[in-house]
Amino acid sequence: MELNELQSQRAAKLERLRTNGIEPYPTRAQRTHTIATALAAFDQLADATVPIILTGRVVGARRIMGKIAFAHIDDGTATIQLWLSRAEVGDDWFQRFRDDLDTFDIVEVHGTLRRTKAGEASLFVTAMHLLTKTINPPPEKWAGLSDVEERHRQRYLDLIVNHDVREVFRARAAAITAMRHVLDTQGFLEVETPVLQPLYGGAAARPFTTYHNTLGQNLYLRIATELYLKRLIVGGFPGVYEIGKNFRNEGVDRSHNPEFTMMECYQAYGDYTTMMRLVEDLMRAMCQAVNGATSATYQGQSIDFGPAWHCLPMAQAISARAGIDIVAANDLASLQQAITAAGLHVEPKTTWGKQVDELFSAYVQPHLVQPTFITEYPVELSPLAKRIPDRPAFTERFEAFAVGMEIGNAFTELNDPFDQEQRFLDQGRDFAAGDEEAHQMDVDFLNALMYGMPPTGGLGMGIDRILMVLTDRPNIREVILFPHMRQREA
RNA sequence: GGGCCGGUAGCUCAGUGGUAGAGCACCUGACUUUUAAUCAGAGGGUCGCGGGUUCGAUCCCCGCCCGGCUCACCA
Secondary structure, eight states: OOOOOOHHHHHHHHHHHHHHTSSOSSOOOOOOOHHHHHHHHHHHOOOOOOEEEEEEEEEEEEEETTEEEEEEEESSSSSEEEEEEHHHOHHHHHHHHHOOOTTTTTEEEEEEEEOOTTTOEEEEEEEEEEEEOOOOOOOOOOOOOOOOHHHHHHHHHHHHHHHHHHHHHHHHOOOOOOHHHHHTEEEEEEEOOSSEESOOOOOOOOOEEEETTTTTTEEEEOOSSHHHHHHHHHHTTSSSEEEEEOOOOOOBBBBOSSSEEEEEEEEEEHHHHHEEEEEEEEHHHHHHHHHSSSEEEETEEEEEEESEEEEEEEEHHHHHOOOOOOSSSSSSSHHHHHHHHHOOOOOOOSSSHHHHHHHHHHHTTTGOOOOOOEEEEEEOOTBBBBBTTTTEEEEEEEEEEETTEOOOOOBBBBBOOHHHHHHHHHHHHHHTTTTTTTTOOHHHHHHHHTTTTEEEEEEEEEHHHHHHHHHHHHHHHSSSOOOOOOOOOO
C-alpha cells in the first residue's frame, strides 16, 4: 500500500500502539448496551451510576483540553458524547486518546452515564480499549463528502459521514419488507428463478451475455423473470412473486442502472384490474413504511398514494395531450400524417406501435405526476399480453406512473399458445429487421402454455424507481448502494 | 453517441502566461465542561493524462481519460 502523508501518520500511530502492547485490531469487542438502548434508559442508568460498556466509531472532532476531552461515537444505532477526564481514565489512556487515536477509530468505552453542564447526555469514561485503528482520514468537517462520484464509489464512507444516506437504505429495506408483507398476506408465494438463462425474454431489451465454460454454452443474464414465473402458474401455484435483479444492456441515466431490482408477481384467476388494486395496496403500504403516511413529497410536490389511482386509456391520454386520435389513425402512415398535420415534433419510428409509444412518451408521460394507470396498450408493444376481446389491436395492459416515471407494468397474461406463438413469430420478424430488443421465440414457454395456464394477472414493479419517489431522490444512483460506475484508469 | 459544465492539498473550493492559495483536516505546543472548542506555530501539490505554442504553461491550443447535467438510446 502506498500511503499519503495523513495515512502514514496514522500508520505510525498504529506501530506506536503495538510497541506499547496495544493490539490495534483485537479479535473481539464487549458491550453491555447499544448507544440507542443506553440513551433510551439514560435516566435510570445515570441515576444509579450503572457501569456500562459501549462501542462505536469516533466521529467528528476530538475536543481535547489539557486534562479533559470530549468526542462522539457512533455505533450505527445512535451517537453519544464521550467525556474523558485525565484523572478518571488514567494518564496512559488519556495520552493515548490524544496522541495515538484519531477521528474514525473504533473504540470500546467503559463508564457511567452522566449529563454535562451543557446538558448533553454523555458517557463519563473510566476505561477504554481500541477496537480498530483506521488509516484513512475523514473528509472535511463541514462540507463533508459531497462529490457525487466519490460518494458512490466509496459508499462505505458516504454511509459513515452522511446519515441521510443511511436513512435512504433503511427506507429501502422497510419498503421491501412492506411489499413482501402485502404479497405474502394476499396469498403469493415467494420464489426464485434463474438469473442465467439460455434464452432471454419477458421484456424488450438487449441482454448481457456470458458463457458457461464446462457446458460450452452461451447464457444471458435475465432481463425479466416473467416467463419463468408464468411457468410456475402453469405448474399450479395460485400466486407467485420474485424480487430480484434484472440486467439490461442499455444506456445509463438518472432512471436507468444496468442492474436493477424488480418485483414481478402473477396471480392465477386474476386479470389486469386485480393488478391495479394490488399496485394501490403495495404503494400505500410501501409509502406508509417509508414516510409514515400514504403520501410522499417528491421534489416539492405532494404525491398521494392514498386514494384510488387515476385511470386513463392510452388513446384518450394521447388525444387529450397531443390531440391525435390513434384509434382513427390506425396505421403508421396515417399516424405520422396526423402528427405532421397537428404540427407536433416527434421522432419518426418504424412501426405504428413504436410511433404511438413515442408520442405517448413525449406528450403524456411527463404530465403523469400523480399516481396514474395508463391502460390499453397496442398489441405490437405487448407480445405477452392478452388482447381486449372486442378490440384486438389493443391489450388488457396498464403501466403505472408517478412523478412522470414508469414504476409498474401489468397485464392480463396471454395464455393462448397459438396467439403467443404468432406474437413470437411477429417479434422474430422485427428482430430480423434489426430491432435488437424484439422478443425471442421460446419454445419451452409455448410448451408450458400448451398444458394450460389459467386466466392470470401479472405485474412488474421497479423497486429502485419506487424508492426514488418515496425517498425524494431524483437519481436512481441515490437508492442503489453500489450503482454502476465506469471503470477508472489504472 | 451529441451539447454544456467540470477535474488544483486528505476534504470543500478560489486563482493566475512568470517560485501555487484559503478554510477544514493533519502535526507541534498551551488549556479541567467542550460540542464549528479556543489560542500560537509548522508541514503538506504530477494543478486529470499526453502532445503543441512559448524564453517560460496549472493557465492558451489539440487529443485523450474521468465525472455531473442534458438530449438521444432505453418503456
